[in-house]
Amino acid sequence: MTKHEVLAGARYHLNGDLVEAIDRDHGRILMRGVNHKGVIHLPETEVDQLLRQGLLVPVSSALMDEKKALQLVRLDASKLLKLDNTVYYLRKLLEMFHGALPRKKTLEEVQKMAVERGDSNPPKYTKLYQLKKRFLDNGQNILALMDAPSGKQLRPKRLCQESLDVMQDYIRNHYLKATQPPGILIYKLFVAHLEELNRQSDLKLDIPSASTFYRALKVLPSYTVDVARLGRKAADKKHGFGKGIHCPDRLLSRVESDTQEVDVQLVGENGHYLGRPYLTVLLEVLTSSVIGWSLSFTPPCFEKTASALRHTLTERADGTPAGLMEELVVDNGPEFYNASLLAVANRLGFTVRFCSKGQPNQKPHIEAFFRTFNLQLIHFLDGTTKSNPMMRGDYDSEGEAVMTLDELRHIVEDWMQNYYNKTAHGHRHLPANVLWERNLDKMNPPKVFTPEATRFICMATHFCTINRGRVRYKNLAWSGPGLSHIQSKLKDGQKAEVLYDRTDLGTVYVREPNGEAFYQADGVHDYQYGLSMHEHELVQQKLKEEGKLFTGEEARQALRRILQSLSEYQTNNVRRKRAHLRGTRNEESQYISPPSDMTVDTQYIDEDIQLSEEVDFELIDDTPDDDADDYETFQLPRKQ
Numbered sequence: 001m002t003k004h005e006v007l008a009g010a011r012y013h014l015n016g017d018l019v020e021a022i023d024r025d026h027g028r029i030l031m032r033g034v035n036h037k038g039v040i041h042l043p044e045t046e047v048d049q050l051l052r053q054g055l056l057v058p059v060s061s062a063l064m065d066e067k068k069a070l071q072l073v074r075l076d077a078s079k080l081l082k083l084d085n086t087v088y089y090l091r092k093l094l095e096m097f098h099g100a101l102p103r104k105k106t107l108e109e110v111q112k113m114a115v116e117r118g119d120s121n122p123p124k125y126t127k128l129y130q131l132k133k134r135f136l137d138n139g140q141n142i143l144a145l146m147d148a149p150s151g152k153q154l155r156p157k158r159l160c161q162e163s164l165d166v167m168q169d170y171i172r173n174h175y176l177k178a179t180q181p182p183g184i185l186i187y188k189l190f191v192a193h194l195e196e197l198n199r200q201s202d203l204k205l206d207i208p209s210a211s212t213f214y215r216a217l218k219v220l221p222s223y224t225v226d227v228a229r230l231g232r233k234a235a236d237k238k239h240g241f242g243k244g245i246h247c248p249d250r251l252l253s254r255v256e257s258d259t260q261e262v263d264v265q266l267v268g269e270n271g272h273y274l275g276r277p278y279l280t281v282l283l284e285v286l287t288s289s290v291i292g293w294s295l296s297f298t299p300p301c302f303e304k305t306a307s308a309l310r311h312t313l314t315e316r317a318d319g320t321p322a323g324l325m326e327e328l329v330v331d332n333g334p335e336f337y338n339a340s341l342l343a344v345a346n347r348l349g350f351t352v353r354f355c356s357k358g359q360p361n362q363k364p365h366i367e368a369f370f371r372t373f374n375l376q377l378i379h380f381l382d383g384t385t386k387s388n389p390m391m392r393g394d395y396d397s398e399g400e401a402v403m404t405l406d407e408l409r410h411i412v413e414d415w416m417q418n419y420y421n422k423t424a425h426g427h428r429h430l431p432a433n434v435l436w437e438r439n440l441d442k443m444n445p446p447k448v449f450t451p452e453a454t455r456f457i458c459m460a461t462h463f464c465t466i467n468r469g470r471v472r473y474k475n476l477a478w479s480g481p482g483l484s485h486i487q488s489k490l491k492d493g494q495k496a497e498v499l500y501d502r503t504d505l506g507t508v509y510v511r512e513p514n515g516e517a518f519y520q521a522d523g524v525h526d527y528q529y530g531l532s533m534h535e536h537e538l539v540q541q542k543l544k545e546e547g548k549l550f551t552g553e554e555a556r557q558a559l560r561r562i563l564q565s566l567s568e569y570q571t572n573n574v575r576r577k578r579a580h581l582r583g584t585r586n587e588e589s590q591y592i593s594p595p596s597d598m599t600v601d602t603q604y605i606d607e608d609i610q611l612s613e614e615v616d617f618e619l620i621d622d623t624p625d626d627d628a629d630d631y632e633t634f635q636l637p638r639k640q
Helices: 044-053 066-074 077-097 103-117 124-137 161-175 184-200 210-218 220-230 234-237 302-313 339-348 364-376 407-417 432-438 453-458 483-489 535-545 552-569 572-584 597-605
Strands: 012-016 017-025 028-033 041-045 056-060 255-262 271-275 278-284 289-296 327-330 351-354 461-464 469-475 476-479 496-501 503-513 519-523 632-634
Touching: 017 220, 028 044, 028 220, 041 044, 044 056, 066 161, 066 503, 077 103, 077 124, 103 124, 161 184, 161 210, 161 469, 184 210, 220 234, 220 432, 255 302, 255 364, 278 302, 278 364, 278 535, 289 432, 302 339, 302 453, 302 535, 339 351, 461 469, 476 503, 483 496, 483 519
Parallel strands: 255 327, 327 351
Antiparallel strands: 012 017, 012 056, 017 028, 028 041, 255 278, 278 289, 351 632, 461 496, 469 476, 476 519, 496 503, 503 519
């Protein structure tokens, strides 16, 4: 039985997945998925067995041999006419005799066709038979009929097997390294090794030229080389591909969200340097309208997402875009990948769709928004850090910082409402707010809520005793005139129920366990107002590490140090330093990390949420580099 040859460019179904043959490497065939980013190394010895078992099914063959295609383009007029005549003869003969070539009748028909085409030198029978066999064996590919290039071909000098083994060893162990050594250096080391072997033994090994060594490097699959020298993530990005995803045709059917650190340094009211804030944005894809956002120093966490989500769902007096989405597309960051967000989605009735890890181009619209946001606004502000140190140059971002968080919020709000939402983006020829109005269904408008109705998104409760007109929780205290009234109704040992907002610990609401009325209690420290629970837990962890007691003043100073630490943590120098230390030793980090109990939200996700069996692949027209087929979708039941 003839052995099946897998050519580069051919496509197969392997275990039901559509894959394409990319290259060969030491007896293995490198294949990549068409509908996913998987990489498969298939041993050549397994191909025929998989074909017999039906696990490997050819779908389409390689289109053509590039070398012969180039020869076809370069053919002169006489040779091109000869090729056209040959193709004409073969197609007519195959049509007449159904694959057979009876000698006498074939020669008669060829003479008739030669007269019709004015061919004075038609091919002989033996030549026709050989061309017919070659034509059919190659799937009637006309490139197979081309003559082999004439001219003397120099036979390359063959190296002995020992030299080849040493060369492959140097390529594998020295060239394919993350330090990316130049090829000429590895070649010199390889030659020196062979010279030393020849000096120590009577067996003289062949020493190849640099051209031979570089040819050996060139035949390596480029993806394999990039994975070894650049890393898998960089290699996947370099060799990335993707289909376009069709935009949704309904308002709020798809919303993308992300959180990024803003490229600007801020100061406090007293002028002290604080660091860079974080911005969470929800973007409606059909119109490219910003429907919700949250700007604060709160690092990525559920409270950060809840604040932006609450803004998204709150009705606006000025009629700016807002409403409940059908699907929310997010990445796997801690601010999104938690059970709290999935619980909110379950209550409100929308689906959370998570992108694959390390694939930001699966939510291209929000990535494009942040690019526009930085290039057209943030990079012009005093204290900007730009996108990288090279762009920043000698500019002193910290020294030039003069803007407070409230001032930046006013600027961002003005820019979003009066510039971004009134500008056309991408392939859209109309401004975002005009598209919103045109796609608005007057009979079924977007679902929005009052500010009071959205407070439940980030509400939590705990029970505690009332002492001297105060309730306490995690070293925080609140006081109000109604607390003494509640205390008088509580039984011995009974605790009051405290309802608090995880995004703002300035105010809580207290009631007796079986009571109906809630009484407001306000924070006793200014530090509590505008403070999220996530930030407060970071402060507690920081003070614990420093061995200090919790007070309002100490908490404020600790919060300022944390914000500066988090901002510095994002710089490239610190990232490289931490990556180096992580690889050499396991030591305690000097930067603030969330306390251990902050991971409670994520540890129950896999237990409570069922993965869908089928992934709904959507495509977006205006984004050429999307990978919509790699989504992990959490399908939550919609609220009736």
